[in-house]
Amino acid sequence: xxxxxxxxxxxxxxxxxxxxxxxxxxxxxxxxxxxxxxxxxxxxxxxxxxxxxxxxxxxxxxxxxxxxxxxxxxxxxxxxxxxxxxxxxxxxxxxxxxxxxxxxxxxxxxxxxxxxxxxxxxxxxxxxxxxxxxxxxxxxxxxxxxxxxxxxxxxxxxxxxxxxxxxxxxxxxxxxxxxxxxxxxxxxxxxxxxxxxxxxxxxxxxxxxxxxxxxxxxxxxxxxxxxxxxxxxxxxxxxxxxxxxxxxxxxxxxxxxxxxxxxxxxxxxxxxxxxxxxxxxxxxxxxxxxxxxxxxxxxxxxxxxxxxxxxxxxxxxxxxxxxxxxxxxxxxxxxxxxxxxxxxxxxxxxxxxxxxxxxxxxxxxxxxxxxxxxxxxxxxxxxxxxxxxxxxxxxxxxxxxxxxxxxxxxxxxxxxxxxxxxxxxxxxxxxxxxxxxxxxxxxxxxxxxxxxxxxxxxxxxxxxxxxxxxxxxxxxxxxxxxxxxxxxxxxxxxxxxxxxxxxxxxxxx
Ligand code: BES
Ligand code: MN
Ligand code: ZN
Numbered sequence: 001x002x003x004x005x006x007x008x009x010x011x012x013x014x015x016x017x018x019x020x021x022x023x024x025x026x027x028x029x030x031x032x033x034x035x036x037x038x039x040x041x042x043x044x045x046x047x048x049x050x051x052x053x054x055x056x057x058x059x060x061x062x063x064x065x066x067x068x069x070x071x072x073x074x075x076x077x078x079x080x081x082x083x084x085x086x087x088x089x090x091x092x093x094x095x096x097x098x099x100x101x102x103x104x105x106x107x108x109x110x111x112x113x114x115x116x117x118x119x120x121x122x123x124x125x126x127x128x129x130x131x132x133x134x135x136x137x138x139x140x141x142x143x144x145x146x147x148x149x150x151x152x153x154x155x156x157x158x159x160x161x162x163x164x165x166x167x168x169x170x171x172x173x174x175x176x177x178x179x180x181x182x183x184x185x186x187x188x189x190x191x192x193x194x195x196x197x198x199x200x201x202x203x204x205x206x207x208x209x210x211x212x213x214x215x216x217x218x219x220x221x222x223x224x225x226x227x228x229x230x231x232x233x234x235x236x237x238x239x240x241x242x243x244x245x246x247x248x249x250x251x252x253x254x255x256x257x258x259x260x261x262x263x264x265x266x267x268x269x270x271x272x273x274x275x276x277x278x279x280x281x282x283x284x285x286x287x288x289x290x291x292x293x294x295x296x297x298x299x300x301x302x303x304x305x306x307x308x309x310x311x312x313x314x315x316x317x318x319x320x321x322x323x324x325x326x327x328x329x330x331x332x333x334x335x336x337x338x339x340x341x342x343x344x345x346x347x348x349x350x351x352x353x354x355x356x357x358x359x360x361x362x363x364x365x366x367x368x369x370x371x372x373x374x375x376x377x378x379x380x381x382x383x384x385x386x387x388x389x390x391x392x393x394x395x396x397x398x399x400x401x402x403x404x405x406x407x408x409x410x411x412x413x414x415x416x417x418x419x420x421x422x423x424x425x426x427x428x429x430x431x432x433x434x435x436x437x438x439x440x441x442x443x444x445x446x447x448x449x450x451x452x453x454x455x456x457x458x459x460x461x462x463x464x465x466x467x468x469x470x471x472x473x474x475x476x477x478x479x480x481x482x483x484x485x486x487x488x489x490x491x492x493x494x495x496x497x498x499x500x501x502x503x504x505x506x507x508x509x
Contacts, residue, residue: 001190002105002137003162004130004183006170007115011038014164015073017111020104022097022118023051024085025058033082033092035117035167042071051079059083060096061481063107074115080104082119092119094128095415101132102483105160109139113162120167123174127182128415133163134186135483135490140197184310185497189490192296192303196475196488200275200292204248205323208274208295212253212302212321221309226252234342236366238358241339241349243324245279245332250324252363255302257309258316264503265316267372268305268496269363271356271379272298272323279326279352280334293488294356296474297378298323304496311497315504320367322359326352338436342366343458346436354440356381357451361458368460374403375465376499377455378492384447385421385469392473393417394491397452398466399459406508407466407499414494417473427453468492 011019021040022033030048032040040047047066056064062081068074080100086092097118108114118129137159144157169175195203195211209225216223228249231240236252243250273294277283283291298321305319333339337349342362349358356379367375385395396411396418398404404420411418427450430442438457442450452467459465473491476484502508 001187002134002159004134004179005162005164006168006175006179007164007166008170009164009166011115011117011166012042012072014115014166016113016115016164017074018076018078018108018114019068019072019074020078020080020101020114020116020118021047022082022100023048023056023058023062023064023079024082026085030056030058031085033085034119034121039072039077039117042069057081061099061103063103078104078107091121092125094124097125097128098132098415099482101129102136103481105133105136105163105483106480108160109157111160113164114160115164115166117166120165123178126165126168126175126178130163130165130179130182131186132483134182135189137163138190138193138485140194140487143199181311184307185494188303188307189493191306192299192490192493193485193488195299195302196293196296200325203274203292203295205243205251205272205274205325206248208272208298208321208323209251209253212255215306216255219306219309221305222256224254235340236342236362237340238342238347238362239322239324241333241337242273242326242355242358245329246325246327248274248325251321252366253321253323255305255319255321257305259312259314261314262316263506265318265370265372266500266503267318267320267367267370267375268301269320269360269367269375269377270298270301270322271295271360271377271381272321273356273359274323274325276326276353276355277328279355280328280332281352282328283353290475290477293475294380295323296380296470296488296491299488300378300470300490300492300496303490303493304500307493307497308500313500313504315500317500318367318370318372320363322363324359326355341458345438345457348433348436348439350439350441354451357440357454360455364455364458364465365460368463371463373464373503375459375463376407376468376496378468378470378496380471380474381469382448382451382471386472388448389419389472391476393419394473395419395421395448395469396466397421397423397449397469399423399456400464403464403466407468407495410498410502411495414498416492416495418468418495421449421452423452423456424449
């Protein structure tokens with residue numbers, strides 16, 4: 001894992017592989033962002049002019065490399081674009097800083113140490129830059145360099161090993177806390193990414209449950225795993241129905257962090273389909289390798305409970321991981337089968353590819369039993385949500401308007417794109433079944449909302465609940481940008497952690 005230090009060294013005396021500075025769009029061309037002063041001095045005050053001569057504009061996402069002058073103890077300076085400079089009394093946008101630090105860290109893959117001399121006017125800027133750098137310094141190399149006798153196991157692709165934040169104050173309590181928080185959050189986001197990227201032949205429900213158990217034990221958090229026998233005994237018909245076709249049996253994992261001073265209890269519920277083939281309603285061939293990402297909700301839930309525990313927040317958080325593999329076979333659930341869910345309701349399965357709502361239904365009812373103050377489920381639930389909001393924005397639905405607004409605002413605060421979506425009551429009748437209490441598929445139009453309306457049937461009345469459909473942002477197929485790598489993104493972890501922090505301080509807006 002990439003190390004993070006708050007360095008007291010000035011940029012001119014730091015011995016490293018590179019220095020990172022910010023370049024912004026000024027009224028008359030490139031301007032350097034605060035933090036770059038000493039670096040600019042080493043360039044005799046000409047760094048902005050040099051950058052312009054190299055074609056830089058200071059635009060968001062831009063990266064320019066300049067050989068360092070003799071006065072610096074690094075071979076190269078990286079200027080990252082920060083977009084328009086803020087107004088006189090304004091401050092740098094945190095997500096711009098987070099993205100810029102990520103862009104720089106990615107460009108430094110393979111390097112040992114880099115000094116980040118970006119604008120750090122307060123503790124939240126420290127969090128943003130530290131998070132961005134640590135999230136950008138991510139690579140999934142576990143399956144590379146495996147050739148017999150290979151010595152450099154993916155060595156060329158190892159992420160930047162050390163991030164030195166320059167300009168932060170190592171003795172300032174707020175700065176130190178901000179850096180510590182960033183370390184924990186980034187580490188857990190990266191763990192969620194690892195879980196998503198791990199191929200589905202290795203990350204079976206059992207294997208995922210084993211990872212959760214091992215980590216929980218290591219950090220002193222309670223964990224309980226229901227295996228297929230316990231699921232039968234408990235009447236978890238949804239989870240069992242989805243897992244029925246696979247040789248890798250399903251699991252329901254409960255991971256419970258408690259704090260003696262906690263006044264509130266949150267429950268996080270994650271969709272954990274370790275592979276979604278569609279089941280008997282098999283997905284058409286082509287591009288299905290990305291369906292290993294269908295456990296991203298469970299990964300986000302697991303990672304955020306661990307982050308909250310590592311931070312020691314005074315709030316109780318229970319994570320529920322609904323793990324199953326959706327496969328076709330002679331034992332698989334068929335279209336037409338009726339499942340009896342954990343809450344007793346019967347569901348006619350019209351399409352075995354609408355499996356996420358079945359595993360979540362059981363887990364939502366189970367989570368409700370403990371009467372938490374709120375439940376948030378996270379799921380790569382519908383292609384329809386991707387159609388509606390695109391690849392980078394998750395949808396937020398809830399049975400409580402204020403809670404939905406809070407989650408949307410919290411997501412924005414931590415730099416995760418989301419948008420509020422409704423749960424129209426009229427969509428419920430489309431889920432009527434001639435045979436059972438309801439069907440697992442309804443109207444095609446508004447498919448993401450239909451799924452939300454289905455889930456609502458399994459949340460016990462009176463409990464505040466929100467549903468995050470992360471089908472778009474959970475897995476990034478395009479070229480990396482900012483701090484977002486290819487593959488698993490760790491979507492929703494930062495939002496869940498901040499929700500727990502806000503709940504702990506009683507500051508839910
Ligand atoms: N896991 C998929 C949804 C998905 C789509 C996740 C794209 C990530 C990217 C889900 O289980 C699914 O197959 N949903 C169906 C539901 C339909 C059959 C009602 C869908 O969206 O097509
Ligand atoms: Mn599916
Ligand atoms: Zn799915």
